[in-house]
Amino acid sequence: MNSSRICFGFLLASMFASGAGAAQDRQVESEKLFSDIYSVLTHPRCLNCHPKGDSPKQGLDAHVHVPPVARGEHDNGVAGLECSACHQTSNYRASGVPGAPNWHLAPVSMAWEGLSPGELCRALLDKSKNGNKDLKGIVDHMTRDELVAWGWAPGIDADGRARETAPIAKPEFDRIVHAWAESGAKCPE
Amino acid sequence: MISLHVNDKTYQLDVPPEMPLLWAIRDGAGLTGTKYGCGIAQCGACTVHVDGKAVRSCSMPVSAAAGKRITTIENVGATRAGKATQTAWEKLDVVQCGYCQSGQIMSAVALLKEKAKPNDADIDAAMSGNICRCATYVRIRAAIHEAAKTLAA
Numbered sequence: 001m002n003s004s005r006i007c008f009g010f011l012l013a014s015m016f017a018s019g020a021g022a023a024q025d026r027q028v029e030s031e032k033l034f035s036d037i038y039s040v041l042t043h044p045r046c047l048n049c050h051p052k053g054d055s056p057k058q059g060l061d062a063h064v065h066v067p068p069v070a071r072g073e074h075d076n077g078v079a080g081l082e083c084s085a086c087h088q089t090s091n092y093r094a095s096g097v098p099g100a101p102n103w104h105l106a107p108v109s110m111a112w113e114g115l116s117p118g119e120l121c122r123a124l125l126d127k128s129k130n131g132n133k134d135l136k137g138i139v140d141h142m143t144r145d146e147l148v149a150w151g152w153a154p155g156i157d158a159d160g161r162a163r164e165t166a167p168i169a170k171p172e173f174d175r176i177v178h179a180w181a182e183s184g185a186k187c188p189e
Numbered sequence: 190m191i192s193l194h195v196n197d198k199t200y201q202l203d204v205p206p207e208m209p210l211l212w213a214i215r216d217g218a219g220l221t222g223t224k225y226g227c228g229i230a231q232c233g234a235c236t237v238h239v240d241g242k243a244v245r246s247c248s249m250p251v252s253a254a255a256g257k258r259i260t261t262i263e264n265v266g267a268t269r270a271g272k273a274t275q276t277a278w279e280k281l282d283v284v285q286c287g288y289c290q291s292g293q294i295m296s297a298v299a300l301l302k303e304k305a306k307p308n309d310a311d312i313d314a315a316m317s318g319n320i321c322r323c324a325t326y327v328r329i330r331a332a333i334h335e336a337a338k339t340l341a342a
Contacts, residue, residue: 066231067231067233067317067318067320068317068318069317069318070314070317072314078311078314078315079299079300079303079304079307079311079315080243080296080297080299080300080301080303080304080314080315080316081243081296081299081300081314081315081316081317081318082242082243084242084244085230085236085242085243085244085245085318086230086244086245086248086318088248088249088250088253089253092248092249092250093207094207094208094209094228094247094248094250095209095228095229095230095245095247095248096229097229097230097248158229
């Protein structure tokens with residue numbers, strides 16, 4: 001009787017231990033996937049349009065946009081000088097001005113400058129900051145949005161030099177984003 | 190052939206679709222009031238209206254403008270805001286060399302159409318992409334306020 005109780009207890013403890021271990025493995029894997037995502041989201045190709053202030057940034061050195069432009073009430077410029085004054089729906093080789101559909105800044109609530117991996121991850125998942133997107137909405141935004149995809153097809157600048165693309169090839173990035181979501185979309189501390 | 194609607198007139202232009210709208214307007218339609226400044230959307234001299242919004246015509250392929258309503262400096266005075274702005278420009282003698290001024294006026298009109306009573310900050314924000322090497326900025330700002338007063342009367 002006693003020995004069977006001991007065995008049952010041992011079995012339960014083992015199950016808990018292995019369950020906790022599996023959960024921990026899952027957390028580690030999810031965090032690792034997010035660290036790859038973080039390397040993309042914090043590349044200037046993405047970060048330049050997720051600024052803290054009212055000015056977009058440009059270039060790998062993230063300098064303030066030239067000419068000076070402002071975010072405006074709807075994140076697409078101001079009256080008389082909207083983003084679409086210069087940015088069309090696709091890159092334009094003749095002027096070197098980049099373009100994609102719905103060219104605009106991310107809202108201030110999605111400003112990523114200076115955020116740690118954990119902070120950025122939590123902001124990404126926070127519906128009060130991310131435009132009320134659930135996890136599927138976030139995955140769709142990162143994998144299907146045409147403006148996001150511009151980060152991998154940024155065209156040439158006014159001097160004819162190819163802009164650096166976001167790191168990690170787009171199909172691989174999309175796979176990582178889906179895998180992160182499937183792993184529970186865990187965030188680092 | 191590309192069909193371009195400029196200043197309420199339709200032009201059938203035999204131009205490459207990738208040609209900047211600026212050159213289609215100047216060389217195709219023969220409307221030379223719109224100026225070439227930098228060709229890379231940095232100076233604003235080539236500003237026109239496309240469906241009522243200010244656009245740098247050097248940075249839009251003519252194919253993207255097909256079927257849209259384009260207004261240039263030659264016809265912006267036909268609108269109330271355009272007329273008020275041009276009148277204010279004359280009254281305050283804004284122009285010095287004049288090269289950038291058609292772009293300045295097109296941006297100013299685009300602002301006034303959306304914001305009838307702009308403050309200094311609104312004007313500075315709207316006009317920040319239009320460079321004037323004669324530095325007529327102070328008179329430009331005053332002329333926009335003047336035009337706003339006319340429009341409010």
